[in-house]
Amino acid sequence: MELTLLNTSLDAVAIVDDYESAIWTDRYREYGDFEIYTPVTQDALAMFKQDYYLMNRDSEHVMIVEKLLIKTDVELGNHITVTGRSLESILMRRIVWGQRSITGNLQNGIETLLNENVIHPADQDRRIDNFVFEASPDQRITELTIDAQFTGDELYDVIAKLCKEHDIGFKVTLNDNKQFVFKLYAGTDRSYEQTKNPYVVFSPNFENIVNSNYLESKSAMKNVTLVGGEGEGPDRRYTTTGSGVGLERRELFTDARDVSSKTEDDRVLTDEEYTALLKQRGEEKLAENIDVTSFEGEIESTMMFRYREDFFEGDVVHIANEYGHESKARILEMTTSENEQGTSVYPTFSTITEKGE
Numbered sequence: 001m002e003l004t005l006l007n008t009s010l011d012a013v014a015i016v017d018d019y020e021s022a023i024w025t026d027r028y029r030e031y032g033d034f035e036i037y038t039p040v041t042q043d044a045l046a047m048f049k050q051d052y053y054l055m056n057r058d059s060e061h062v063m064i065v066e067k068l069l070i071k072t073d074v075e076l077g078n079h080i081t082v083t084g085r086s087l088e089s090i091l092m093r094r095i096v097w098g099q100r101s102i103t104g105n106l107q108n109g110i111e112t113l114l115n116e117n118v119i120h121p122a123d124q125d126r127r128i129d130n131f132v133f134e135a136s137p138d139q140r141i142t143e144l145t146i147d148a149q150f151t152g153d154e155l156y157d158v159i160a161k162l163c164k165e166h167d168i169g170f171k172v173t174l175n176d177n178k179q180f181v182f183k184l185y186a187g188t189d190r191s192y193e194q195t196k197n198p199y200v201v202f203s204p205n206f207e208n209i210v211n212s213n214y215l216e217s218k219s220a221m222k223n224v225t226l227v228g229g230e231g232e233g234p235d236r237r238y239t240t241t242g243s244g245v246g247l248e249r250r251e252l253f254t255d256a257r258d259v260s261s262k263t264e265d266d267r268v269l270t271d272e273e274y275t276a277l278l279k280q281r282g283e284e285k286l287a288e289n290i291d292v293t294s295f296e297g298e299i300e301s302t303m304m305f306r307y308r309e310d311f312f313e314g315d316v317v318h319i320a321n322e323y324g325h326e327s328k329a330r331i332l333e334m335t336t337s338e339n340e341q342g343t344s345v346y347p348t349f350s351t352i353t354e355k356g357e
Contacts (some may be wrong), residue, residue, distance in 0.1 A: 001338050002057035003036075005047060005065075010178040014047050016054070020079075021224045021339035026061050028169040028187065028314040030086040030334050034063045040070055048082045055174070058308055058336070059264040061086045062174045087172035087180055091156035092124065094118055099244055099264045100152040100297050101277070105258060106144035106166065107184055108134060110159060114182060131172075131180045139169060140186040147273075148280045149259050165287040171232075187314030191328035200311045202347075203320040208304050222252035222289035227282040229274065231255050237261075239275050241282040250288060256281040295319050295329055296347040307334055307345055319349055327351050 001024060003016035018036035034054060054063040065082035073079070094117045102109035109133050111133050116122075136142070150158055157282055162179045163170050169188045173179050176273050189202040202209050224242035231237050243251060259281055261274045269277070305311055313334050320326035329349035337344045 001336065001342050001344075004057075004060075006032040006055060006057045008051075008054040008095065010053065010174070012031060012055075013052075016047070018043075021337070022338045023335060024056055024059065024063075025333055025335040026059055026086070026313050028330070029163040030333075031156075032061050032063070032333075033258055034082075034084060036082040038080055040046040040080050044080055048080070051293070053174075054084070060173050061171065061262055063087075064089065072185045087174070088170065089156065090128070090131070090172065090180065091118070091159060092154060094155040096153045096155060096158060097121070097123075097126070097323075099149065099260060101145045101149045104145060105142070106146040107141055109148075110162065110184065111135070113150075113155060113158065128180070130178055131182065133184045134181050136184045138186055140213075141184050144168070146280070147276045148284075149263075149277050150243040151258050157331045161284050161287065165284055179293075185314065187312065187316055187330060189328075190311060191316050191317045191318045193328055198310070200315070200317040201303050201320070202317060203326075207302060215292060218291045219321070220289050221291040222250045224249055224285055225252040225254045225282040227256050227278040227285075229259050229278045230261060237274070237278070239278045239282070241279045252285060254282045254285040292350075297350065307336075317349070319351075 001022050003022070004012050007013045019036050021037045024032070025034070034056075034187060036048075045054060048065055050065055050068065052065040054065060060092050063086050064084045067082070069083075070082040071079055071081070073270065096113060099115055100113065100116070102229055112114055114131075114133050117126065118128050119133060121127055147161065148162075159170055163184070168184055170182065172182050172183050188197055190197050190202075194197060195251045200255075222242075223244040224240060227239050229237040229239070237330075256278050259274075259277050261269045262343050263269065293350040299357050306348065311317060311331065316328050316330050318326075319329045329351045332350050333348045335346040335348075337346065
C-alpha cells in the first residue's frame, strides 16, 4: 500500500511505508477502518498522532487515526498498533438536534439533515467548516422518497439505516480543496443480468477465487412488525407493515413511542401522515432483521479483474462457488491486507434477492 499521513490541517506530513502489516477496509454503506502494525521507533511515535488522517493511493476513502496501542514484549519486541475509521464516522459526532420530520425526496431530506446538523446549523459551534454536500444525478438516487421523523438520533445511524433500507451507499471523501464531500451513490451492475457494462465474475472456473465462505441464515429474519406509536393503554396508536403467512410469518414489535403526531412547528399530522411515519419506522426495523445470504473469500485480483479499475465497492457482480451456488451479488466491503507474505484482497458480497433489486 502507498499510504500518506496528513496532519489536522490536511497537509501531507509523512509517507507511511515502514510497517510489518497493514489492513485497509472500504465499505459501501458503513464507515471503513484500518490497522497498521509496526515496531515501536522514535519515528513511529513522532509520526502517528490522534486526529491525523491517512490516505491510500488505491482508495478514495480517507481514514482518521483514532487509537494508538503500544505493547511491549521481551521476545517479540515492542510494537505499536495504529487503528481508526474512515471519514464517514464523523457523522457519529452529531445528532439530529431536537425533532425533525422529513418527507419527499430522500436525497433532499438527507441534505437537509446534514445542513441543519453539520454544514449550516443554527448553533455555529456544531458546524464543520469544510464539510460539503454533493448531490448525485443518478436516477437510482433521485427517485427515492422518504417519510420519517427523527428526534435526537445519531446522524450516522439515520443515514446508514436509510441507505441500507434503500440498498444505496454513502461516502465522505476528501477533495483537492481540503473539503469533506458527502455523496450518496449506487454501485454499477456488472452481473450477467445486464449488457451495458463489462461483466465481472468471481468463480473457481475463472481461477480468481482462492478460498471462500458461503453463508445462508434465516435465524434473525423478521418480515412483519407491529409498530406502537404515541399514547398509553387502549389509546396507544398502532399500525403494521411487512407481509408473511403461516410458518413464513416472522413477527417483531417496533417501539416508536418517540414518533410524535406534532411536527417541530406544532402542526398536527393527519392520521394518514402519522401512520406513514410509523410504517417508515417499522420498515427501518425490518431492514435490520433480514435473512442473510453472504459470500466472502480471498480473490486473485491480478489475473482478470483489478479492484478500483474493473470493479468498486458497491458494484453488483456475478459470483459462483464449486458447489453450485451462483447469483449476482453486491460488494459490501473490500479488505486489503499486506504483510511479509504479500498482499491479499478479501471482498464480502451480499446476494441480491428480488426485493433487493
